[in-house]
Each structure stands twice: as C-alpha cells, then as structure tokens.
Amino acid sequence: MSKRLPQRGGAERPVGEPSGAAPATGTPGDGTAAATGPAGPLPHWTNPLRDQGDRRLPPVAGPCGLVVFGVTGDLSRKKLMPAVYDLANRGLLPPGFSLVGFARRDWADEDFSQIVYEAVKEHARTPFREEVWRQLADGMRFVPGDFSDDTAFKQLRHAVEDLDAARGTSGNYAFYLSVPPKFFPAVVRQLKKHGLANAPEGSWRRAVIEKPFGRDLASAHELNAVVHEVFGPDQVFRIDHYLGKETVQNILALRFANTMFEPIWNRSFVDHVQITMAEDIGIGGRAGYYDGIGAARDVIQNHLLQLLALTAMEEPASFDAQSLLAEKLKVLKAVRGPADLGRDTVRGQYAAGWQGGEQVVGYLEEDGIDPGSVTDTYAAVKLEIDNRRWAGVPFYLRTGKRLGRRVTEIAVVLQRAPHSPFDTEATEELGRNAIVIRVQPDEGVTVRFGSKVPGTSMEIRDVTMDFAYGESFTESSPEAYERLILDVLLGDANLFPRHQEVEESWKILDPIEEYWAAHGRPAPYASGGWGPEEADEMLARDGRSWRRP
Structure with missing residues (x-):
C-alpha cells in the first residue's frame, strides 16, 4: 500500500488516563492487574469515584487484547474497529490494549493500522483524537494466513506472546470470529491445537461468535458442540447486536x-x-x-x-x-x-x-x-x-x-x-x-x-x-x-x-x-x-x- 501513517510511539498519556488518577493494583487475570511492559509497569487507571460505588461511571477493562478473525470484512470495518476506537476514546480500554487482525492479506502491521485508521475516520461515533489513535495503533499487529495454515497460527501465538511482554496484556485475550459459521470449527480447533485457547494461570481466554448460530436446531446443536470442545460455556459470547x-x-x-x-x-x-x-x-x-x-x-x-x-x-x-x-x-x-x-x-x-x-x-x-x-x-x-x-x-x-x-x-x-x-x-x-x-x-x-x-x-x-x-x-x-x-x-x-x-x-x-x-x-x-x-x-x-x- 502506498499510504503510511506514523504508527509507533506512545501518546503523551495512556488512553483513558483521568487527570490525577492513581494506578490500580490487583492479581493477574482478575481484570484489575497492573500491566507490565519492557520498562516496568504500565499504569492501569480506574476511576476512584466508581470504586467508591458511583454507578454513573462505566467500568474500565483490565489488561487485555482482542484478536479479530475476518478483520477485512464489512462488519469489522464499519462496526468493530470504530467501536474499539470509541471505547479507547471514552477511556474504557486499558493503556496497553492490543488489537490483532487475522486475514488472508499480504499486509504488514502498518498496512493493517492504515486500514483501521481509515475505518475509524469514516465510521467512529466519537471525535478523532490523535493521541488516542497513536496509543491504540502502537498495540496493533497483523497476522496473514488462512484458517488451515498452521504456520499462521504459530505466528499468531508469537504475536500474542510478544504483546504480553511489550504491552502488558497479562495473557487476557478475546478471539472474535467475524467469519461465516462454516469456518467456526476450523478456527476454534486451530486455537486449541496451538495453545491459544488455553489461558495462562490467572488469565482468561474468550471466544466471540457472530450470528447466525446455525440454520436449524440440528446445525446449531452441532455448532455448539464443536465450540464447547474448546471453550467452556462461560467463555463463549454469542453476539446479538440488538x-x-x-x-x-x-x-x-x-x-x-x-x-x-x-x-x-x-x-x-x-x-x-x-x-x-x-x-x-x-x-x-x-x-x-x-x-x-x-x-x-x-x-x-x-x-x-x-x-x-x-x-x-x-x-x-x-x-x-x-x-x-x-x-x-x-x-x-x-x-x-x-x-x-x-x-x-x-x-x-x-x-x-x-x-x-x-x-x-x-x-x-x-x-x-x-x-x-x-x-x-x-x-x-x-x-x-x-x-x-x-x-x-x-x-x-x-x-x-x-x-x-x-x-x-x-x-x-x-x-x-x-x-x-x-x-x-x-x-x-x-x-x-x-x-x-x-x-x-x-x-x-x-x-x-x-x-x-x-x-x-x-x-x-x-x-x-x-x-x-x-x-x-x-x-x-x-x-x-x-x-x-x-x-x-x-x-x-x-x-x-x-x-x-x-x-x-x-x-x-x-x-x-x-x-x-x-x-x-x-x-x-x-x-x-x-x-x-x-x-x-x-x-x-x-x-x-x-x-x-
């Protein structure tokens, strides 16, 4: 691709950092743990008013990342990527939040960031802020490959492990299957085969599935059985956007x-x-x-x-x-x-x-x-x-x-x-x-x-x-x-x-x-x-x- 944006380098402050907030503490994987990076801990900010019981303030996600399969589709471009940016812009994602795209495209990380940038500029609900974008873009990675490609899933595992070290995601990842249902079995079995479905101790892994959930009772039952071979019922999130x-x-x-x-x-x-x-x-x-x-x-x-x-x-x-x-x-x-x-x-x-x-x-x-x-x-x-x-x-x-x-x-x-x-x-x-x-x-x-x-x-x-x-x-x-x-x-x-x-x-x-x-x-x-x-x-x-x- 011909267009490039500066993708690396952090913002002046972490995404979502309220003025004067203090870093939170917690145990790994409970959603409150402080993230760690090469230079030491990255602060995970919480709002002290919410901690005191003010329910008007929304909760902030703990250290984590999101892997999107089928990231080149319309759903991802028009809905998922803008939603991720809007969450970051509202201060609801952790500073080290990471986004990994997986698709059959011969892209580098910078190409993927450019595609997300264009989707955000066109479809985001909240105003564009450069400092938010830079912080978000610094945690973006892209893995090329198809769902039968073992090498691609090995590369995906390396990307997740690298982001754990660089961004402090604490091993917490959600895998978003923005793909047709016929590909669900291949994806979830590859995640299991390459150890991506298994969370490190104290961390979590989750699968997000888009409708349709089958085309009748028999196919839905079969699909549920395949997904639950790899993920427990509490780890599976079926999206009904309504x-x-x-x-x-x-x-x-x-x-x-x-x-x-x-x-x-x-x-x-x-x-x-x-x-x-x-x-x-x-x-x-x-x-x-x-x-x-x-x-x-x-x-x-x-x-x-x-x-x-x-x-x-x-x-x-x-x-x-x-x-x-x-x-x-x-x-x-x-x-x-x-x-x-x-x-x-x-x-x-x-x-x-x-x-x-x-x-x-x-x-x-x-x-x-x-x-x-x-x-x-x-x-x-x-x-x-x-x-x-x-x-x-x-x-x-x-x-x-x-x-x-x-x-x-x-x-x-x-x-x-x-x-x-x-x-x-x-x-x-x-x-x-x-x-x-x-x-x-x-x-x-x-x-x-x-x-x-x-x-x-x-x-x-x-x-x-x-x-x-x-x-x-x-x-x-x-x-x-x-x-x-x-x-x-x-x-x-x-x-x-x-x-x-x-x-x-x-x-x-x-x-x-x-x-x-x-x-x-x-x-x-x-x-x-x-x-x-x-x-x-x-x-x-x-x-x-x-x-x-």
Missing part, C-alpha cells in the same frame, strides 16, 4: 424499575403484542449469505425472539447472567407455535417497486440471486405463550426488507375499556391504548391514550406522550458493539444469548421453516409497502391490524 442497544436494555428498566407498567403487563390488560423489525433496503451485496437463509432465520430466530423473551419474561432474582438466562429460557420453553401454520404464518418476497423516490428491482432480479429462489425476504408469525401471565395473548412478530421505512419497535397493545360512558360518535377516532418501545431509529418510548379534543363537545382522540433518548439525556447512546465488546472484555455475559436459548429458538422456528419448504413460493409484495396482503389478512382474521409505524 441486545446491546440502549432501548432493548431499557425494556428491563421500564418494566422492573417502575410501578406504573408491571401491574398491567399481563393477560388481564394486554390485548396483543406486536414486534416489528422493518428495513427499507434490499439485500445489497449480501446475496451469497442471504439467499437460502431468509428473513425468518436471519431475524426472527435471534433478534425478535430475544425481544419477545425480554418483553414477556418474569422479573429475575437479579440482573446477573444466570438469572436472566433462567427467566428468558422459561419464556422460550413456554412459546407455542401456530396450530395452523397455513393461517398464522406468512412469508413474502419483495418485487419491484418504488423506494425513497427511486425505482428498485425485485429480489429475483438482484445480482447473484437465482431467478427461481424461494427465499423469504418477509416473514410474519403468530406465537402464544403458555403460562399464567400471557395465556391467550398473541405475539405477532414480523420482519422484512424493502418495507415502508426502517424501524424496530415493540408495541404492547392494551385491551379496550370494559365499559365506555361516551357516545360512539365521541370515540369513533379512538384506537387502543398502547405502550411502544422504539428500538431504532428514534430510540425512546411512546404511550398512546385518548384525550378530549378542546371545544364545547365531548370528542376523544388519540394522543401520545413521548420519551426520546436524544432529548432526555445529554450523552448520545453508544453503538451496540461498543457495549458488547466492552462486556466481553469485562467478562459480563448479561447481554449474550447462551446456547440453550439458541436451541430453544430453533425449536420454535424449525416447524415453520419445514412447513414453508413444503408449501409453494413466498407471496410477492411491492417494494416500499408494508408486506404481502396475506400478512394483513392474518391479523384481520383475529379482528386486529398491523401498526403502521
């Missing part, structure tokens, strides 16, 4: 930190729940991945069923990973799929149409798509939960591409008042009360209720009360990958689905996929609309209708 979004975490706060919502969060007051993830884009350059996977496997099995679990779960004993897992598992095990798969499930495929003022092609005309493909780009299902809280309350889940707008929301729609003293004419424009949690793009919560229209007559219409993150808090929400990467480095598994959840989700979806595979083609729908007519008919049979966000 769980890192502030508004998803706010579901728990909304329900369990307030007394106004939880008393009505049950079958006595809730009519139904709608969970929507709509995208206004097509498949873009993802034809190779998406065709044969489809909307249900890509989104419902993970994102939407996780949102359902958080919405429907009972209050956990605490918010540690095991307590959250226990309650989410109870809900997923209680989910009952449609009794009539023909009536209560819909799959669709976008056709040509207009999107954002431009004419777009249909799915079958996209580059790389087989003209006879039956892959679903839209999926809607009706589920119920067999427990005392939710018996008889339908949960409608839908997702699709080329829909009217990009939006993800959870709408808890309440029952109508059992008796109304108002004339029918007074309430003819009154809909159902609803609590809507907006996950993206306008993060917040909306409560919809009826209010009298000003004037001499009694006329009632829907109004809304809105909470928006951007208006209520001065600090912008961090990207999901910032939160999740930091949690991996801290060993906090709260926001990561465990293998039991993955397998229970496939048990819900597999019968639906099997039915679809045996029954014809997906229903076509025009790009820019809200999906096939069959999806509207599915709710109409229940006397309900989809929300139009």
Whole structure:
C-alpha cells in the first residue's frame, strides 16, 4: 500500500488516563492487574469515584487484547474497529490494549493500522483524537494466513506472546470470529491445537461468535458442540447486536424499575403484542449469505425472539447472567407455535417497486440471486405463550426488507375499556391504548391514550406522550458493539444469548421453516409497502391490524 501513517510511539498519556488518577493494583487475570511492559509497569487507571460505588461511571477493562478473525470484512470495518476506537476514546480500554487482525492479506502491521485508521475516520461515533489513535495503533499487529495454515497460527501465538511482554496484556485475550459459521470449527480447533485457547494461570481466554448460530436446531446443536470442545460455556459470547442497544436494555428498566407498567403487563390488560423489525433496503451485496437463509432465520430466530423473551419474561432474582438466562429460557420453553401454520404464518418476497423516490428491482432480479429462489425476504408469525401471565395473548412478530421505512419497535397493545360512558360518535377516532418501545431509529418510548379534543363537545382522540433518548439525556447512546465488546472484555455475559436459548429458538422456528419448504413460493409484495396482503389478512382474521409505524 502506498499510504503510511506514523504508527509507533506512545501518546503523551495512556488512553483513558483521568487527570490525577492513581494506578490500580490487583492479581493477574482478575481484570484489575497492573500491566507490565519492557520498562516496568504500565499504569492501569480506574476511576476512584466508581470504586467508591458511583454507578454513573462505566467500568474500565483490565489488561487485555482482542484478536479479530475476518478483520477485512464489512462488519469489522464499519462496526468493530470504530467501536474499539470509541471505547479507547471514552477511556474504557486499558493503556496497553492490543488489537490483532487475522486475514488472508499480504499486509504488514502498518498496512493493517492504515486500514483501521481509515475505518475509524469514516465510521467512529466519537471525535478523532490523535493521541488516542497513536496509543491504540502502537498495540496493533497483523497476522496473514488462512484458517488451515498452521504456520499462521504459530505466528499468531508469537504475536500474542510478544504483546504480553511489550504491552502488558497479562495473557487476557478475546478471539472474535467475524467469519461465516462454516469456518467456526476450523478456527476454534486451530486455537486449541496451538495453545491459544488455553489461558495462562490467572488469565482468561474468550471466544466471540457472530450470528447466525446455525440454520436449524440440528446445525446449531452441532455448532455448539464443536465450540464447547474448546471453550467452556462461560467463555463463549454469542453476539446479538440488538441486545446491546440502549432501548432493548431499557425494556428491563421500564418494566422492573417502575410501578406504573408491571401491574398491567399481563393477560388481564394486554390485548396483543406486536414486534416489528422493518428495513427499507434490499439485500445489497449480501446475496451469497442471504439467499437460502431468509428473513425468518436471519431475524426472527435471534433478534425478535430475544425481544419477545425480554418483553414477556418474569422479573429475575437479579440482573446477573444466570438469572436472566433462567427467566428468558422459561419464556422460550413456554412459546407455542401456530396450530395452523397455513393461517398464522406468512412469508413474502419483495418485487419491484418504488423506494425513497427511486425505482428498485425485485429480489429475483438482484445480482447473484437465482431467478427461481424461494427465499423469504418477509416473514410474519403468530406465537402464544403458555403460562399464567400471557395465556391467550398473541405475539405477532414480523420482519422484512424493502418495507415502508426502517424501524424496530415493540408495541404492547392494551385491551379496550370494559365499559365506555361516551357516545360512539365521541370515540369513533379512538384506537387502543398502547405502550411502544422504539428500538431504532428514534430510540425512546411512546404511550398512546385518548384525550378530549378542546371545544364545547365531548370528542376523544388519540394522543401520545413521548420519551426520546436524544432529548432526555445529554450523552448520545453508544453503538451496540461498543457495549458488547466492552462486556466481553469485562467478562459480563448479561447481554449474550447462551446456547440453550439458541436451541430453544430453533425449536420454535424449525416447524415453520419445514412447513414453508413444503408449501409453494413466498407471496410477492411491492417494494416500499408494508408486506404481502396475506400478512394483513392474518391479523384481520383475529379482528386486529398491523401498526403502521
């Protein structure tokens, strides 16, 4: 490559060093140990206010490093590398933090640093600071090779050992598998073969896996078995980036930190729940991945069923990973799929149409798509939960591409008042009360209720009360990958689905996929609309209708 930046040399102060802070002490591997380098200890800074119990201040990772496989992909360039920089810029990474890239490129360390630099400049959320960049770049290394190359993995081990000595990472490393699932077995077995999965005494090693976690129950079970040959369950972090979004975490706060919502969060007051993830884009350059996977496997099995679990779960004993897992598992095990798969499930495929003022092609005309493909780009299902809280309350889940707008929301729609003293004419424009949690793009919560229209007559219409993150808090929400990467480095598994959840989700979806595979083609729908007519008919049979966000 022709471009070069000065990569070596430390910043004037370590990344994240608060003014006047003192170095922390601790035992190796517990996340608080002081890092060591060639010239002696590198200070690991903590915030004394947080040490005194001020929870407003986020925790800082201890000495550690991150190894990213598939570092040349879009996910790494657009999300992972910028997230690492943003964490460093916020002072949440240790001064000796190290980043190792592994990919099939004939690059030197400086080439890799240049690629990361360009990704950070283009996609980072926080302002660029030269001193932060220099400190981060000084700990970057690149290892060229493919996943069957023993020599490359030997070189990776040497790189990790060198960074332990030079940067004081204390043997603590997370291995991020930003690669297709078919490569997971090869990577984890190479890590085991070359001793990279085994942490030195007092240190830790962790594996981070991107979805999809299999394509059905059998493949998910096989994948989990392969990964757990090398890493224990507590060492495996399955990334579902939706769980890192502030508004998803706010579901728990909304329900369990307030007394106004939880008393009505049950079958006595809730009519139904709608969970929507709509995208206004097509498949873009993802034809190779998406065709044969489809909307249900890509989104419902993970994102939407996780949102359902958080919405429907009972209050956990605490918010540690095991307590959250226990309650989410109870809900997923209680989910009952449609009794009539023909009536209560819909799959669709976008056709040509207009999107954002431009004419777009249909799915079958996209580059790389087989003209006879039956892959679903839209999926809607009706589920119920067999427990005392939710018996008889339908949960409608839908997702699709080329829909009217990009939006993800959870709408808890309440029952109508059992008796109304108002004339029918007074309430003819009154809909159902609803609590809507907006996950993206306008993060917040909306409560919809009826209010009298000003004037001499009694006329009632829907109004809304809105909470928006951007208006209520001065600090912008961090990207999901910032939160999740930091949690991996801290060993906090709260926001990561465990293998039991993955397998229970496939048990819900597999019968639906099997039915679809045996029954014809997906229903076509025009790009820019809200999906096939069959999806509207599915709710109409229940006397309900989809929300139009």
